Amino acid sequence: MTLTRPDARRNASPYLYGREAAAVARVLEAGQYGHTAITAEFERRIAARLGVPDAVAVTSGTAALHSALLVTGIGPGDEVIVPSMTFCATVQAIRAVGATPRFVDVDPATMCVTPQLVMEAVTDATAAVLPVLFGGRAVDLGPIREALTERDIVVIEDAAHAFGSRDSTRAVGAEGTALTCFSFGPIKNLTCGQGGAVIPRRPEEADAVRRLRLLGVAQSQSERAEITTYQVEDFGLRYQLSAINAAIGLAQLDRFDDTVCARRRLWYAYRNALAELKGVTLVDVDPDRAVPHLCQVRVPHRDQVFAHLRARNIGVGVHYPPNHIQPAFARWRCHLPATERVGREILSLPFHQHLTEADVHHVVTALGRALKTTRGM
Known part of the structure; x- marks a missing residue:
């Protein structure tokens, strides 16, 4: 049995994606595929779900990060504090604006930064903090918010994994003290x-992202249809979300509550099944408040366990190789002991809402056999 996303979807009900x-x-059929009223409706629905005034849809989570960095004025000479434990897109967005990544360590229990780790990394050149809400877990920087504000340091959340998640007081994206970037x-x-989408803090940030995503053009597409010219006011990129993609998102939103329940149920099923395995540490995503995006464990002899499971059609993966040791970012390499340790141990188990609890037990049983096979290595 191959427990990978493509196979699971092939075997799913033929009616599962009928709405999409x-x-x-x-x-x-309407014949208009670009940014249309469908895109605007998707933005309104996202904002309404979060309880915020505005959401600006863009082409990807990477585009959201890039846009947020640009509209807050982050650029050459600025440092951006960022965990090394993230997908490389986070770091590439920082490099795209000419800023410098300042890599920081993570709490190995959660794979996320902490307020203390952030403040220890702050320098006179720090212009932004970019926490990564790893696996769906919210990151609460409340204890240092005032200190960051006093230093004029902006917080831009990489919430690519965390749509629908909460911390102890708020939904991710809802507070308004950070720009939050989602990936869809x-x-x-x-x-x-x-x-993707940017959740701005203020109306002027929303306006700036909207101009940016439309190549710097001041008029919206609907406004341009009624006039004979338009104004290009600033630098811009083609980052609009198409109506086709927005339509899929709207259909997904209609049953997002079911998705939340399914992901939490499966994460708990994994937690219960993994409790029987010695030497396995489950990464905590705070599932009571988060919408789990990943189910990860830390295991000894990770590479051998990975190969054993893949050979048996178990679709495990590794999220992510640490960025501070990547060749592209060698200039900013530093010693991050926790990140380097978990980078050798982390293993992502098959995890999506189309799995069954029987699938979960199959994976955990196979993991137990892999651990026994590699224990003597």
Whole structure:
């Protein structure tokens, strides 16, 4: 049995994606595939779910990070504090604006930064902090918010994994003290097929992201249809979310509460089953408040365990190789002991809402056999 996302979806009910298929068909029939009223409706629905005034949809989570960095003025000469334990897209967005990544360690129990780790990394050159809400877990920087504000340091949340998650007081994206960047990519809890969004702190930030995503043009697409010219006011990029992708997102939003329940139920099933295995540490995503995006364990002899499971059609993975040891970022390499240790141990187990609890037990049983096989190494 191959427990990978493509196989699980092939075996799923043929009616599972009927709502998405119908939504895309309506867009295709209308003949308008770019940024349309469908995109605007998706933005309104996202904002309403979060309880915020505005959400600005863009083409991807990476585009959201890049846009947030640009509109807050982060650029050459600025340092951005960022955990090394993240997908490389986070760091590439920092490099795209000419800023310098200042890598920090993580709490190995959660794979997330802590307020203390952030403050220990702050320098006179620090212009932004970019916490990564790893696996869906919210990161609460409340204890240092005032200190960051006093230093004029902006917080931009990489919430690519965390749509729908909460911390102890708020929904991710809802507080308004940080710019929050979501991804709605192919494997996210809420998918548009491809997409992302920036949750701005203020109306002027929303306006700036909207101009940026439309190549710096001041007029919206609907406004341009009624006039004979338009104004290009600033630098811009083609970061609009298409109506096709927005239609998929709207259909997904209609049953997002079911997705939340399914992901939490499966994460708890993993936790209960893994309790029987010695030498396995489950990474805590705070599932009572988070919408789990990953289910990860730390295991000895990770590479051998990985190979053993893949050979038996168990779709495990590694999220992520630490960035501070990547060749592209060698200039900023530093010693991060916790990140380097967990980087050798982490293993992502198959995890998506189309799994069953029987699948979970199959994976854990196979993991137990792999651990026994590699124990003598």
